[in-house]
Amino acid sequence: xxxxxxxxxxxxxxxxxxxxxxxxxxxxxxxxxxxxxxxxxxxxxxxxxxxxxxxxxxxxxxxxxxxxxxxxxxxxxxxxxxxxxxxxxxxxxxxxxxxxxxxxxxxxxxxxxxxxxxxxxxxxxxxxxxxxxxxxxxxxxxxxxxxxxxxxxxxxxxxxxxxxxxxxxxxxxxxxxxxxxxxxxxxxxxxxxxxxxxxxxxxxxxxxxxxxxxxxxxxxxxxxxxxxxxxxxxxxxxxxxxxxxxxxxxxxxxxxxxxxxxxxxxxxxxxxxxxxxxxxxxxxxxxxxxxxxxxxxxxxxxxxxxxxxxxxxxxxxxxxxxxxxxxxxxxxxxxxxxxxxxxxxxxxxxxxxxxxxxxxxxxxxxxxxxxxxxxxxxxxxxxxxxxxxxxxxxxxxxxxxxxxxxxxxxxxxxxxxxxxxxxxxxxxxxxxxxxxxxxxxxxxxxxxxxxxxxxxxxxxxxxxxxxxxxxxxxxxxxxxxxxxxxxxxxxxxxxxxxxxxxxxxxxxxxxxxxxxxxxxxxxxxxxxxxxxxxxxxxxxxxxxxxxxxxxxxxxxxxxxxxxxxxxxxxxxxxxxxxxxxxxxxxxxxxxxxxxxxxxxxxxxxxxxxxxxx
Amino acid sequence: xxxxxxxxxxxxxxxxxxxxxxxxxxxxxxxxxxxxxxxxxxxxxxxxxxxxxxxxxxxxxxxxxxxxxxxxxxxxxxxxxxxxxxxxxxxxxxxxxxxxxxxxxxxxxxxxxxxxxxxxxxxxxxxxxxxxxxxxxxxxxxxxxxxxxxxxxxxxxxxxxxxxxxxxxxxxxxxxxxxxxxxxxxxxxxxxxxxxxxxxxxxxxxxxxxxxxxxxxxxxxxxxxxxxxxxxxxxxxxxxxxxxxxxxxxxxxxxxxxxxxxxxxxxxxxxxxxxxxxxxxxxxxxxxxxxxxxxxxxxxxxxxxxxxxxxxxxxxxxxxxxxxxxxxxxxxxxxxxxxxxxxxxxxxxx
Ligand SMILES: Cc1ncc(C[n+]2csc(CCOP(=O)(O)OP(=O)(O)O)c2C)c(N)n1
Ligand code: SF4
Ligand SMILES: [Mg+2]
Numbered sequence: 008x009x010x011x012x013x014x015x016x017x018x019x020x021x022x023x024x025x026x027x028x029x030x031x032x033x034x035x036x037x038x039x040x041x042x043x044x045x046x047x048x049x050x051x052x053x054x055x056x057x058x059x060x061x062x063x064x065x066x067x068x069x070x071x072x073x074x075x076x077x078x079x080x081x082x083x084x085x086x087x088x089x090x091x092x093x094x095x096x097x098x099x100x101x102x103x104x105x106x107x108x109x110x111x112x113x114x115x116x117x118x119x120x121x122x123x124x125x126x127x128x129x130x131x132x133x134x135x136x137x138x139x140x141x142x143x144x145x146x147x148x149x150x151x152x153x154x155x156x157x158x159x160x161x162x163x164x165x166x167x168x169x170x171x172x173x174x175x176x177x178x179x180x181x182x183x184x185x186x187x188x189x190x191x192x193x194x195x196x197x198x199x200x201x202x203x204x205x206x207x208x209x210x211x212x213x214x215x216x217x218x219x220x221x222x223x224x225x226x227x228x229x230x231x232x233x234x235x236x237x238x239x240x241x242x243x244x245x246x247x248x249x250x251x252x253x254x255x256x257x258x259x260x261x262x263x264x265x266x267x268x269x270x271x272x273x274x275x276x277x278x279x280x281x282x283x284x285x286x287x288x289x290x291x292x293x294x295x296x297x298x299x300x301x302x303x304x305x306x307x308x309x310x311x312x313x314x315x316x317x318x319x320x321x322x323x324x325x326x327x328x329x330x331x332x333x334x335x336x337x338x339x340x341x342x343x344x345x346x347x348x349x350x351x352x353x354x355x356x357x358x359x360x361x362x363x364x365x366x367x368x369x370x371x372x373x374x375x376x377x378x379x380x381x382x383x384x385x386x387x388x389x390x391x392x393x394x395x396x397x398x399x400x401x402x403x404x405x406x407x408x409x410x411x412x413x414x415x416x417x418x419x420x421x422x423x424x425x426x427x428x429x430x431x432x433x434x435x436x437x438x439x440x441x442x443x444x445x446x447x448x449x450x451x452x453x454x455x456x457x458x459x460x461x462x463x464x465x466x467x468x469x470x471x472x473x474x475x476x477x478x479x480x481x482x483x484x485x486x487x488x489x490x491x492x493x494x495x496x497x498x499x500x501x502x503x504x505x506x507x508x509x510x511x512x513x514x515x516x517x518x519x520x521x522x523x524x525x526x527x528x529x530x531x532x533x534x535x536x537x538x539x540x541x542x543x544x545x546x547x548x549x550x551x552x553x554x555x556x557x558x559x560x561x562x563x564x565x566x567x568x569x570x571x572x573x574x575x576x577x578x579x580x581x582x583x584x585x586x587x588x589x590x591x592x593x594x595x596x597x598x599x600x601x602x603x604x605x606x607x608x609x610x611x612x613x614x615x616x617x618x619x620x
Numbered sequence: 621x622x623x624x625x626x627x628x629x630x631x632x633x634x635x636x637x638x639x640x641x642x643x644x645x646x647x648x649x650x651x652x653x654x655x656x657x658x659x660x661x662x663x664x665x666x667x668x669x670x671x672x673x674x675x676x677x678x679x680x681x682x683x684x685x686x687x688x689x690x691x692x693x694x695x696x697x698x699x700x701x702x703x704x705x706x707x708x709x710x711x712x713x714x715x716x717x718x719x720x721x722x723x724x725x726x727x728x729x730x731x732x733x734x735x736x737x738x739x740x741x742x743x744x745x746x747x748x749x750x751x752x753x754x755x756x757x758x759x760x761x762x763x764x765x766x767x768x769x770x771x772x773x774x775x776x777x778x779x780x781x782x783x784x785x786x787x788x789x790x791x792x793x794x795x796x797x798x799x800x801x802x803x804x805x806x807x808x809x810x811x812x813x814x815x816x817x818x819x820x821x822x823x824x825x826x827x828x829x830x831x832x833x834x835x836x837x838x839x840x841x842x843x844x845x846x847x848x849x850x851x852x853x854x855x856x857x858x859x860x861x862x863x864x865x866x867x868x869x870x871x872x873x874x875x876x877x878x879x880x881x882x883x884x885x886x887x888x889x890x891x892x893x894x895x896x897x898x899x900x901x902x903x904x905x906x907x908x909x910x911x912x913x914x915x916x917x918x919x920x921x922x923x924x925x926x927x928x929x930x931x932x933x934x935x936x937x938x939x940x941x942x943x944x945x946x947x948x949x950x951x952x953x954x955x956x957x958x959x960x961x962x963x964x965x966x967x968x969x970x
Contacts, residue, residue, distance in 0.1 A: 042970070216969035226965065232955040234947040235718045237711075254965075258957040266943040268950055270718045274711070275744040282704070282711025282741070283718065289702060290680070291948035292719030312705050402966040405959045410952055444948070445680040445700035445716070446723050453677060455693060455701040467693075 008120055009101030011081055012203040015045050015070035019082040019154075022094045023147075026058030029086070032147030033064040035172070036154060037397065039164045040068055041217045044209040048074040048516075050396045050592070055242070055335045061090040070209050074399060075517030076592040081204050082158075084150050086128065091116055103202060105150065105157070124198055126153045131189050136182070145186040152190025159201035161208065162191065216364075216402050220393035221297075223364035224323050225250025226403060227371030228295050229258060232411045233321070235294035237272040237283035242335050243391040244297040244325040277302035281309040281320070288319040289456060291444040293375045293411065295321035299391075300329045300342055303349065310384050311350025312458045314481070317431070317440065319378035319414070323371060323387040325394040328590045337590025338391035340512055343566035346386045347540055353478060357385045357488050358540040362515040364400035366538075367393065370493070379414035381488050382442060390561075392513045392592045415441040422451040430454040430465040431477060438484030485541055492539035495546055498522070504531045507553035508585075508602075509546075511537040511567065513592055514559045520595035525602060532557070532602070540570065547575040550582070557602060559585040561593055637673040645670045647694040657809035657835030657850075658688050658757045662695045664812055665726070665755075668819035669696060672867065679724040680716060684709040684738060687764045688730035688757035688835070696726075707738025710745035710754075714936070717750050720946040721937045724823060725752035732762045735771035735790045742792075746801045746828050751935035753822040753829045756792055757809070759837035760848035767840030774847050780840045789847075791917070792832045793927060797910050802933035803829035804909065805926045808853050809836065817865035817892075818926060824865070824886045827933035834922060853922050860901055860912065860925035861894035884929055892926065903929050 021036075023029035030051070037049040048067045054060040067077050082103045085094045091106075092115075098104050100120040106112060108125025117123075128149050132142040155162055165187055173179045194200055221244070228236065228251045236255075238248045252271045259268040274280040280296045287294035298306065303324050313320045328334030329341040346358055357377065359370040370387050378385040415435075422428060422443065428451060431440045443452035454465040462473040498519070510518040515536055522534055535549050550556050550571070558568040565584035572579050585601045587593035633641040645666040650659050669679065676698035683689035685706035692701045704712045713727050734742045734756050745754065760777075762768040767780035771790045778784050796804045803825040807815045815833065822829035836842050836850050844851035861882070868889035881895035884903055894903060901912045909928040916923035943950075 214966075216966050218969040226962075230956055230962070232950075232952065234950060234955065235715060237715065237718075254957075258961060259955065261943050264943065266941050268943050268947070268954055270940050270942050270947065272714070272718065272748075272940075275740050278708060279711040279714075279741055279744065282708045283715030285704075286682075286702075286712035286715025286717075287719040287948075288715075289712070290716040290719035290723075292715075294715065294719070308705055309708065403962055405956070405962050407959050411955075443700070446678055446720065449675055449677045450698055453698050453700050455703060457703040458705055459703070 008122075010203060011099065011101040013081070014205060014207050015068055015209060017081040017204050018065060018067045018077050018079060019084065020080045020094065020097060021064040022083060022085045022087045022090050023062050023064065024087045024089065025054060025056050025060045025062040027147070028144045029062070029064070029147045031172070032151050034397070035165065035168050036151050036160075037066050038168050038217060039160050040066070040206060041212060041399065042164045042167070043161060043206060044212050045070055045206060046072045046074060046211055046399055047217070048399065050076065050392065052591070053336050061087050068206065070211055072211065073516070073520040073595065075520050076594050078594050078596055084154070086146065086150065095121075103204065105153070107146075124157065124194075126150060126190060126193055128190075131193065135185065135189060141182065145182065148183055148186035149190035152187035153194040154190075155187065156191045156194035156200040157198065157202050159205045159207065162187070212399060214402050215399045217397045217399055218364045219246070219395055219397050220361065220364050220367040220389050221247035221325065221395060222250040223367035223400070223403065224297070224371045224387065224389065224394070226254055227368040228375070229254045230368070230405055231372030231375040232293045233295045233375060234269050235272070235283065235287035235292045236269065236296065237274045237280040237294070238296050239274050239277045239280050239298065239302060241277075241299045241302050243327055243395045244299045244302070244323065247297040247323060247325060247394060277305040278309065281306040281322070284320050284322070285309060285313050285318050288378070291413075291416065293379070295323065295371070295375065297323040297325060299325050299327045300333065301331070303342055303345060307350045310356060311352060311354050313384045314350065314354045314356065315352070315458055316456050317382040317442070318456070319382055320384035321371070321374045321378050321387070322384060323389060326388065326390040334590045336391070338513070338592055339561045339588055339590065340388070340390055340514070341562040341566070341588075342388070343560075343562070343570055346388060347570055355485055355541070357381065357383060357492060359385065359387045359492065360511040360538055361387065361389060361393065362512050362536065363393070364398050365403060368403045373493075376412035377491060380412050380491060381439060381484065382414060383484070383488075388512065390513055415439060417441050417443050417447070417452060419448040422448045427464075428452050428454070429463045431461060431480070432463045433480050433483070437487040438480050438482075439487060489541040489543055492541065492543070495538055495543050496536040497549075498534040498536070502533045502552055504533050505554040507533045507535065507549055507556040508559065509535050509537060509549075509556055509567075509571070510559040514561060517593050517595040517598055518559050521598035521602070524595055524599045537567070540574075542571070542574055546571070547577070550575065550577055555583060555606070556581055557583050557585045557605070559593065559598055561587050563588045636670055638675065640670065640673070640676075642666065642670045644698065645676060645696055647692070647697040650691075650694040652687055652690070653839050655838040656687065657759060657837070658691050659694070660809040660812065661755065661757055661815070661833055661835055662691045664815040664819055665695050667812070667816050668823065671816070672820050672823060674724065674823070678722075679726055681726045681728065682709050682713045682716065683728040684730070684733035685764070686730035686733050686762070687837075688728060688759075689733060691728055691757070707733050707736070708741055709733070710738065710741035710750070713752050714745055714748065714750050717752060717936065718942070719948040721751070721942070722946050725750075726823075727752055727754045729754065729756050730763070731756060731758045731760060731770045731772040731792075735792060739771075743795075743799060746796055746799045746830070748936045749802055749827040749933060749939065751827055751937070753819065753831065755819075755831045755833055757835040758792070758832055758848065759835050759841055760789070760846060761837055761841040763837045763840060767837075772848075773841075777846060791913075792830070794910070794913055796830045797906060797913065797928060800906070801830050801928075802827040802930035804928045805830065806832045806834070806922075806924045808834045808857060808922070808924055810850060810853065811857070811924070814859065814863060814924060817863045820865040821863070821886070821892045821926065824888055824890050825929065825933065826887050827930070827935045847922060856921050858916055858921040858923050859896075859898070860903070860923060860927060861897045863926055864893040866891045866893055884931065887931070892929070894926065903927070904931060
């Protein structure tokens with residue numbers, strides 16, 4: 008039988024039942040590896056269900072720091088008989104299948120090319136715990152204990168995590184440690200530990216943190232000064248507002264009065280959530296909301312109003328599989344076009360594409376500045392994978408000298424100085440007009456905000472020329488936006504290749520890994536990561552400079568590719584889509600394979616040049 | 621901030637307490653049909669704000685879409701206005717109010733705007749007790765889109781286009797009472813004596829104040845048999861009481877026979893004086909208001925006046941426990957926890 012061997016390079020899948028408390032044990036496992044200094048990337052694969060259905064937790068461990076999803080599972084920990092068929096089949100030949108051996112494994116699950124490791128998890132809990140709920144919970148901790156022996160996870164590290172986790176519930180520390188030990192001892196006494204697939208302490212995570220994108224966005228909104236957060240619950244964005252509220256409750260309570268310096272309002276629907284953001288921003292507060300696909304659709308009319316009436320809006324769209332209710336608990340990047348052009352009429356919206364939690368934090372905070380500066384919606388395009396899974400990320404940082412940009416807001420004194428206030432006058436030539444807030448001055452600066460067409464002085468008009476002047480100025484403002492949004496990231500100082508690749512958001516991990524895989528085969532490709540729309544001018548230059556450009560994304564229709572073609576007037580032939588839309592994050596192997604398939608002859612050619620044939 | 625208005629005014633025009641004349645509260649010339657009820661309501665708003673000596677810039681006026689929602693252009697031109705989208709003014713007003721609790725919010729809507737497309741938002745603004753005046757200019761039809769039936773059209777009525785309305789009318793006042801709105805009034809655009817004090821009381825009320833104002837559409841729904849027509853309302857108007865609004869500093873001079881009048885003290889010290897009270901009705905008792913409303917409905921009467929007021933109203937800021945300072949005035953030092961705290965947050969994720 009094949010025998011897998013590796014140190015700090017494995018994928019392990021936990022097969023659990025939703026609602027059985029497995030999440031915290033699984034997190035403990037991932038965190039332990041992280042604390043051993045080894046890069047780790049866990050992913051929750053969960054159903055749209057509260058209790059009872061299968062749920063998986065897949066952890067990739069890779070000391071080279073590749074954090075994208077990888078195919079091929081080295082180790083499965085199966086505590087869910089429901090999904091056993093799939094889980095047995097998922098193990099790579101030579102891999103390990105760890106299961107609850109309290110009951111004998113049915114012969115139909117026996118494969119002759121994988122290793123079986125039985126741990127009598129249920130039996131152990133029955134022997135050592137009385138309370139049924141505890142039995143269920145500690146079963147999870149027992150397998151973590153067993154893994155500690157099997158994979159060589161340092162026990163002190165696990166103890167440290169338990170101590171941290173139950174700092175405030177000390178009673179629970181003892182029973183947890185006991186469960187760890189039960190699993191550890193059983194594995195130690197019955198199997199050759201560690202296995203040949205194992206871990207070893209390294210120093211490869213530096214000062215990184217392990218955090219999910221939604222928490223980082225929520226913190227970004229606190230740091231960015233958001234005070235009004237209306238929202239409507241929807242997976243996968245809910246935990247973002249939860250995080251905002253949690254940290255606001257911690258850091259935003261007036262010390263004297265104990266009153267809140269923020270308002271989180273659970274709206275009646277996403278229309279109302281967006282309406283409240285618009286009302287609050289119109290009135291000078293920093294406001295944001297978070298949603299996912301269906302909510303974005305509902306907010307569409309209002310996004311058009313904010314665009315046309317020029318009101319700051321910050322929306323964090325944590326994308327999930329569409330269309331309609333789609334795959335609500337799976338990841339995709341399917342809202343690029345519907346966000347960029349949300350609402351009827353000629354509209355376009357500023358989009359930011361964070362690719363790790365640190366950027367989630369920064370993009371959210373700067374979206375609040377940008378939206379105020381530009382007086383228009385700014386949509387942060389996260390996704391389920393980024394938002395709901397822990398990612399290894401550089402630590403979040405904040406410059407204390409940073410001030411909030413309120414944009415072009417006139418004070419009462421400013422109003423005294425100017426001849427006549429024109430709400431939609433392009434005074435500075437950048438397309439961005441000045442605004443006033445209600446309550447500023449008794450006789451100057453009042454104007455009427457409307458979704459209908461207006462002239463420079465906010466007066467209703469149906470005169471064609473005035474309409475055209477206005478919408479052309481909006482276009483000019485949009486061009487200004489391209490200078491203010493974060494610049495794209497290039498991964499080479501100078502172009503090396505006639506081929507280029509473009510990616511953004513969560514496809515970044517796998518795209519970068521794929522580039523390394525291709526490089527090993529002598530194929531060099533220049534890379535660019537899009538961080539924002541409107542597109543920076545360097546993006547069209549990059550495309551022009553390359554014969555063929557791959558665009559990696561997670562939707563069926565190649566929406567980013569379409570947006571590039573539409574906005575930059577690029578020949579569609581030039582952009583080759585590299586897609587994945589099954590609801591799981593794209594893998595490096597898939598990108599590599601699709602790229603190789605797309606130019607077999609060239610591959611030969613390049614390889615020949617490099618003398619690698 | 622308070623500014624002295626530098627404009628020259630005719631010395632003879634009456635001024636209010638802060639030195640403004642009535643025209644300071646007016647707006648652009650109306651483009652509604654001559655005789656439209658909505659214009660009379662605009663005039664009542666101007667009068668109420670003038671009499672209350674409101675600084676126009678301390679009030680924000682908001683609306684949805686419809687003939688009714690156009691009216692904010694026709695009053696208070698020194699106030700910021702927001703003509704939003706159809707049926708969604710309540711959410712805009714809620715957000716605006718959350719941002720700055722120090723301004724007065726005046727929302728204007730239509731029966732289509734509030735009872736159909738915007739019913740969800742209307743109901744939830746009531747539920748949250750957003751501190752605002754919410755005026756529905758109720759004409760029982762869609763004026764702006766040329767006369768279709770609305771959700772407040774009488775059952776069995778025929779629209780101008782000939783369609784028969786098979787469905788019962790929604791009574792926004794009854795609904796608001798059911799939702800435990802904290803201030804519920806109904807009036808008629810043609811009854812300025814009642815409407816002006818009602819608006820003043822509504823402005824003073826610390827919470828959501830609904831005024832359902834019957835406002836005939838002379839173009840599409842003014843047939844005498846329509847309960848939203850001038851003729852019908854004049855013939856069937858039944859008031860819970862006549863109403864006076866007395867600001868705090870004024871002495872109450874008029875006195876009425878005992879049993880025939882009531883005084884409701886507002887949180888700011890002002891007083892609503894009611895007289896010629898309807899029997900079996902107490903403005904602070906929601907049950908009696910519901911009963912009175914149902915009785916009137918059964919008789920085909922249009923019951924008007926202040927129907928219910930909750931003197932212990934707690935508005936949304938109160939319920940949310942937000943700070944007293946407007947949220948839009950908070951700055952970095954009050955909002956940003958700083959890099960030291962962030963370092964500790966980072967440590968929690970290692
Ligand atoms: C989303 C949307 N749907 C439809 C319309 C068209 N529309 C404009 S006003 C209106 C009805 C207005 O009726 P009401 O609120 O009663 O106001 P009125 O004109 O009667 O005062 C409709 C349906 C719109 N503006 N927006
Ligand atoms: S159509 Fe009716 S509601 Fe509209 S302005 Fe004319 S009278 Fe008023
Ligand atoms: Mg109407």
